[in-house]
Amino acid sequence: MEAISYVNIFETKGIEYLLVISFLLGFLLLVRFLVPRDGATAASVAMEPPADGADHPATCVADFECPYRSCVTEILDGGEQAHQEDIVA
Amino acid sequence: MDRRRFLTLAGATGATVAAGSRRARADGAPADVEFIGVLVDTTRCIGCRSCEVACGEAHGLDVPDVIGDGALETERTTTTRQRTVVNRYQTDTGTVFVKRQCMHCWQPACAAACLTNAMYKTHEGPVIWREPKCMGCRYCMVACPFEVPRFEFGSPVPRIEKCTLCWDRLERGLIPACVRACPVDALMFGSKRDLLEIARVRIYNHPEHYVHKIYGEHEVGGTGWLYLSAVAFEQIGFPTDLGTTPYPEFTKEFLYSVPVVFLVVPTLLAGLYRLSSDRERT
Amino acid sequence: MPGGGGAPATPRPAWFEEVRRFVRFVAAELKPRRPLATPFNLISIPVMAVGVVLIVIRFARGLESVTNLTQESPWGFWIGFDVVTGVAFAGGAYLVTFAVYVMKAERYRPIVRATVLNGFLAYVFYAGALLLDLGRPWRIVNPIIGNSFGYNSILFLVAWHFMLYMIAEFIEFSPVVAEWLGWRRAQHILRKLTLVTVIFGVTLSTLHQSGLGALFLLAKSKIHPLWYSEFLPVLFLVSSVFAGLSMVIFEGTISPRVFRDRVNRAHNATFDEIVVGLARGAAVTLFLYLFFKALVFVHGKHWVYLGDAWGWWYLLEVVAFVLVPCLMFARGVRLRELSLIRAAAVVTLAGIALNRLNVSVIAFNWRSANPYVPSWMELVITAAVIFAEIWVFRWVVTRMPVLHSTPFRLVDKDRQAA
Numbered sequence: 001m002e003a004i005s006y007v008n009i010f011e012t013k014g015i016e017y018l019l020v021i022s023f024l025l026g027f028l029l030l031v032r033f034l035v036p037r038d039g040a041t042a043a044s045v046a047m048e049p050p051a052d053g054a055d056h057p058a059t060c061v062a063d064f065e066c067p068y069r070s071c072v073t074e075i076l077d078g079g080e081q082a083h084q085e086d087i088v089a
Numbered sequence: 090m091d092r093r094r095f096l097t098l099a100g101a102t103g104a105t106v107a108a109g110s111r112r113a114r115a116d117g118a119p120a121d122v123e124f125i126g127v128l129v130d131t132t133r134c135i136g137c138r139s140c141e142v143a144c145g146e147a148h149g150l151d152v153p154d155v156i157g158d159g160a161l162e163t164e165r166t167t168t169t170r171q172r173t174v175v176n177r178y179q180t181d182t183g184t185v186f187v188k189r190q191c192m193h194c195w196q197p198a199c200a201a202a203c204l205t206n207a208m209y210k211t212h213e214g215p216v217i218w219r220e221p222k223c224m225g226c227r228y229c230m231v232a233c234p235f236e237v238p239r240f241e242f243g244s245p246v247p248r249i250e251k252c253t254l255c256w257d258r259l260e261r262g263l264i265p266a267c268v269r270a271c272p273v274d275a276l277m278f279g280s281k282r283d284l285l286e287i288a289r290v291r292i293y294n295h296p297e298h299y300v301h302k303i304y305g306e307h308e309v310g311g312t313g314w315l316y317l318s319a320v321a322f323e324q325i326g327f328p329t330d331l332g333t334t335p336y337p338e339f340t341k342e343f344l345y346s347v348p349v350v351f352l353v354v355p356t357l358l359a360g361l362y363r364l365s366s367d368r369e370r371t
Numbered sequence: 372m373p374g375g376g377g378a379p380a381t382p383r384p385a386w387f388e389e390v391r392r393f394v395r396f397v398a399a400e401l402k403p404r405r406p407l408a409t410p411f412n413l414i415s416i417p418v419m420a421v422g423v424v425l426i427v428i429r430f431a432r433g434l435e436s437v438t439n440l441t442q443e444s445p446w447g448f449w450i451g452f453d454v455v456t457g458v459a460f461a462g463g464a465y466l467v468t469f470a471v472y473v474m475k476a477e478r479y480r481p482i483v484r485a486t487v488l489n490g491f492l493a494y495v496f497y498a499g500a501l502l503l504d505l506g507r508p509w510r511i512v513n514p515i516i517g518n519s520f521g522y523n524s525i526l527f528l529v530a531w532h533f534m535l536y537m538i539a540e541f542i543e544f545s546p547v548v549a550e551w552l553g554w555r556r557a558q559h560i561l562r563k564l565t566l567v568t569v570i571f572g573v574t575l576s577t578l579h580q581s582g583l584g585a586l587f588l589l590a591k592s593k594i595h596p597l598w599y600s601e602f603l604p605v606l607f608l609v610s611s612v613f614a615g616l617s618m619v620i621f622e623g624t625i626s627p628r629v630f631r632d633r634v635n636r637a638h639n640a641t642f643d644e645i646v647v648g649l650a651r652g653a654a655v656t657l658f659l660y661l662f663f664k665a666l667v668f669v670h671g672k673h674w675v676y677l678g679d680a681w682g683w684w685y686l687l688e689v690v691a692f693v694l695v696p697c698l699m700f701a702r703g704v705r706l707r708e709l710s711l712i713r714a715a716a717v718v719t720l721a722g723i724a725l726n727r728l729n730v731s732v733i734a735f736n737w738r739s740a741n742p743y744v745p746s747w748m749e750l751v752i753t754a755a756v757i758f759a760e761i762w763v764f765r766w767v768v769t770r771m772p773v774l775h776s777t778p779f780r781l782v783d784k785d786r787q788a789a
Contacts, residue, residue, distance in 0.1 A: 225506015
């Protein structure tokens with residue numbers, strides 16, 4: 001190699017280990033901040049599809065929400081096209 | 090080293106290359122072929138630019154008007170029309186002329202970068218550009234620490250231009266055009282082993298005449314073009330902060346980790362999937 | 372039926388009728404469903420038209436005619452933004468599919484289809500943008516067909532992964548296409564492939580997201596020391612996580628009606644949960660990324676570089692575009708404030724673009740006397756590519772069951788009712 005005088009390549013290791021420890025502590029605190037112990041997330045409740053089929057119409061509304069083949073045909077046959085306007089309209 | 094011995098050396102090397110490349114192609118075992126290169130002694134160069142003229146003529150590129158174009162006034166780099174340039178520097182010891190071109194590194198960054206093997210390090214040493222493979226991605230330009238490859242941005246079918254150590258001439262047993270054209274033996278063509286010895290001998294015999302360093306001996310792992318100088322190399326336009334690690338080494342760890350990732354990650358994910366399934370059931 | 376004399380009517384084979392019905396169906400699907408004169412269309416159509424003209428010029432006259440690329444700056448905006456940043460933005464696909472299919476986080480199922488579609492289209496269009504940047508695009512088959520395998524090159528790896536990942540994304544999305552076409556059996560088969568494809572896709576993503584960073588390892592002498600590090604692959608991988616999450620959040624919240632209502636009809640009030648969940652992931656990975664940056668900073672003793680304009684630019688990038696959005700996300704999650712989360716996503720996306728442009732273009736060859744600035748033509752072509760992608764996305768989303776992911780139970784129930 002070209003070096004003529006001493007270069008300590010592990011010079012910064014001390015600070016790096018300190019950084020790692022502070023990261024682990026900070027990470028712990030961050031996770032506790034983001035997920036409160038009393039985690040009443042609505043997710044587990046909302047994952048069930050509507051228990052009764054009453055909300056869901058027996059026939060499809062002319063809206064592209066329904067992925068059924070019958071609904072697609074309905075739109076093609078000149079069914080009402082009530083689409084909502086949005087930014088990508 | 091007198092002229093006769095130099096020509097013998099160069100001729101022998103050239104013949105070896107020609108024979109070597111044929112031999113390499115024939116039996117695919119080039120293990121006994123050694124790298125060739127060029128030694129540039131900037132203390133001998135007189136700035137006549139015959140090398141630029143010879144290079145242009147040999148490859149159908151621009152042939153500069155060395156008398157009238159005043160190109161030495163500015164510091165130039167190679168272009169898509171000129172594979173080599175001579176620059177003039179005013180230094181403590183006076184005027185120095187330096188010929189610049191592709192360095193033909195022993196472990197070239199450009200060849201490591203090229204995803205189609207268009208940039209190719211031949212077994213004999215020269216790094217060449219193989220047109221049929223190139224797709225013009227310009228990663229070689231990003232990688233080269235000497236900023237050598239030049240790209241024809243103005244062409245719909247662009248080429249990469251750079252010095253090829255006259256590979257086509259070498260294959261026919263001739264020496265590079267610039268070396269042949271130099272009238273003052275500033276350029277010496279031969280095997281890396283011989284050139285390094287010659288350079289060291291020169292420094293040893295004239296220690297006050299040269300800086301005690303051969304540029305290209307260790308830079309980026311060593312280059313095919315070696316330089317001797319009377320002044321510090323920063324003063325004559327050479328980058329001196331490139332380090333001694335060959336550039337392909339920087340990507341080696343990542344590339345070696347690819348098979349590991351392909352083995353570990355799917356296994357890990359499959360394991361996580363199993364764990365999630367179990368959690369769901371309970 | 373054509374009347375009059377002629378050959379007696381021969382019964383057509385069933386497959387012929389099927390093909391004819393299919394063709395009619397597709398032709399009908401190609402018709403626009405909404406009025407053409409919307410603000411978005413009025414902007415995007417002229418841009419795309421100009422883009423096409425510029426692309427023709429680019430191929431006729433070479434890259435110089437439309438770009439400001441030079442020998443010192445061989446890679447510019449198309450590589451720096453379209454490819455290097457765009458691929459990070461598309462990272463949502465591998466994360467969300469990982470969450471839903473590997474970790475069984477059902478919460479995110481409603482957005483899986485849209486995210487995969489986005490990821491697939493992003494990769495296709497960014498590969499297209501890459502083709503524009505190549506000097507000889509027809510040669511792109513070279514690293515694929517086998518006569519030019521540059522194993523030594525990280526770009527070879529990235530190129531192959533791009534291609535394989537596009538295929539994986541398409542397979543992941545294909546059940547939606549099959550459902551749209553009514554090909555039940557194909558849909559069933561393709562669904563079975565999903566898990567394996569997702570695992571494959573995550574593996575590929577790990578490698579090519581970090582691979583994009585590894586590309587710049589070779590440019591050691593040219594990238595400003597504050598942006599160069601041997602850990603570039605890791606930094607790029609981690610940043611692809613919060614880039615992908617932020618893009619999913621951003622896209623999900625810019626069209627609240629498009630996403631929210633469709634999602635909420637199936638799964639009430641989970642839209643907020645999805646966004647908060649994604650934001651949690653973003654906050655955590657931003658935090659991780661900050662510490663990586665700190666490690667790199669300390670390891671390279673980068674404090675010596677903070678004295679000049681580059682040092683300030685670096686601090687701006689890290690503080691305003693990494694630390695600040697991390698705090699914004701954390702606060703937004705804690706308070707469940709969707710607008711704050713959306714703002715954090717925007718800042719994060721800007722930060723990703725800034726960082727990647729810095730590494731690949733701005734801080735690349737930073738000593739050069741002629742810094743590169745993209746030409747207006749490069750920007751227009753980029754905009755045209757993005758608009759084209761949005762058009763295709765819109766076409767697919769308005770016709771295929773993307774935004775509404777149907778649980779199997781509901782399908783059966785309605786078949787009985789109908």
